[in-house]
Amino acid sequence: MSDYLIKATAFEGTVRAYAIKSTELVEEARKRHDTWATASAALGRTMTISAIMGAMLKGEDKLTIKLEGDGPTGPIVVDANAKGQVRGYITNPHVDFDLNAKGKLDVARAVGTAGNLSVVKDLGLKDHFTGQVPIVSGEVSEDFTYYFATSEQVPSAVGAGVLVNPDHTILAAGGFIVQVMPGASDEAIDLLENRIATIPPISTLIREGKSPEAILNILFGETNLNILDKLPVTFHCPCSIERISNAIRGLGNDEIDDMIKVDGGAEATCHFCNEHYHLSPDDLSKLKQSEELQ
Structure with missing residues (x-):
């Protein structure tokens, strides 16, 4: 049941x-x-x-x-x-x-x-x-x-x-x-x-x-x-890689550059559901590019 x-x-x-x-x-x-x-x-x-x-x-x-x-x-x-x-x-x-x-x-x-x-x-x-x-x-x-x-x-x-x-x-x-x-x-x-x-x-x-x-x-x-x-x-938790990506995109290109050069990527964990998300340098570069195109 x-x-x-x-x-x-x-x-x-x-x-x-x-x-x-x-x-x-x-x-x-x-x-x-x-x-x-x-x-x-x-x-x-x-x-x-x-x-x-x-x-x-x-x-x-x-x-x-x-x-x-x-x-x-x-x-x-x-x-x-x-x-x-x-x-x-x-x-x-x-x-x-x-x-x-x-x-x-x-x-x-x-x-x-x-x-x-x-x-x-x-x-x-x-x-x-x-x-x-x-x-x-x-x-x-x-x-x-x-x-x-x-x-x-x-x-x-x-x-x-x-x-x-x-x-x-x-x-x-x-x-x-x-x-x-x-x-x-x-x-x-x-x-x-x-x-x-x-x-x-x-x-x-x-x-x-x-x-x-x-x-x-x-x-x-x-x-x-x-x-x-x-x-x-x-x-039910509505978190997703898309939501995480949008949040990172909102930080701006300078912050994204730091994540790529200093951190070698980005990690995020949802408090509510404990899902872990990883974005590689390539993933971050794509977010940066999409930001530049807007």
């Missing part, structure tokens, strides 16, 4: 709900960045939630999320859009610790318990929407819950989890976001609070083969749920 997310409403449209299976997405990020177990969980939780937040957008809209705590992982940066395309990186991928007191990966220790979570939305307008809140726990899900309540003023429950195999590959990853809209009844809110408090860990449900639809049915019951859309989710 490939990764995808579900958009739904419940209780006559007074509750919005999203659920995602993101195992392949997180595994692709792990392979590209060689993340160790705790770093995988931190990056995976952030990418999972970011994928859902991207799906809340429309058309060509996109967002960038930065989780910057005082822990050893350093900043985590994720891009996501309304098409289910996600990319991300963690500054220090080689972070791992013993399990915490609850027997889980110690994500809070890796991320840190002080710092900021920022969300920048590009909605195609002149100015971008930017929201920023302090990190409240470093567990990621709780930090996003606080972000929604504080920055967007939407009461939300956010859950994300990642299970890692002994060989550091990703066994299961997924998440959900439930948002209460104005007009929701006290009965609906009480039911949701009880269900969310007792639902098994989301990564456990994914490992057991539960689909995003099944996860929302656990939360709401089939009679309350109205599924609106299903969206494939993939790791």
Whole structure:
């Protein structure tokens, strides 16, 4: 079952709900960045939630999320859009610790318990929407819950989890976001609070083969749920040798000459997908020539 997310409403449209299976997405990020177990969980939780937040957008809209705590992982940066395309990186991928007191990966220790979570939305307008809140726990899900309540003023429950195999590959990853809209009844809110408090860990449900639809049915019951859309989710980075070449061309002929004579070529690595690009002196000369012809 490939990764995808579900958009739904419940209780006559007074509750919005999203659920995602993101195992392949997180595994692709792990392979590209060689993340160790705790770093995988931190990056995976952030990418999972970011994928859902991207799906809340429309058309060509996109967002960038930065989780910057005082822990050893350093900043985590994720891009996501309304098409289910996600990319991300963690500054220090080689972070791992013993399990915490609850027997889980110690994500809070890796991320840190002080710092900021920022969300920048590009909605195609002149100015971008930017929201920023302090990190409240470093567990990621709780930090996003606080972000929604504080920055967007939407009461939300956010859950994300990642299970890692002994060989550091990703066994299961997924998440959900439930948002209460104005007009929701006290009965609906009480039911949701009880269900969310007792639902098994989301990564456990994914490992057991539960689909995003099944996860929302656990939360709401089939009679309350109205599924609106299903969206494939993939790791996607638009970087390319053409983009790198255009960036180098923009530096001008003097800089290109230095790359040819001093460096013997040019190397570039994309932070988001870790793809490596090499341009030989001949490649650079062609860029210089094309610049001269313009």
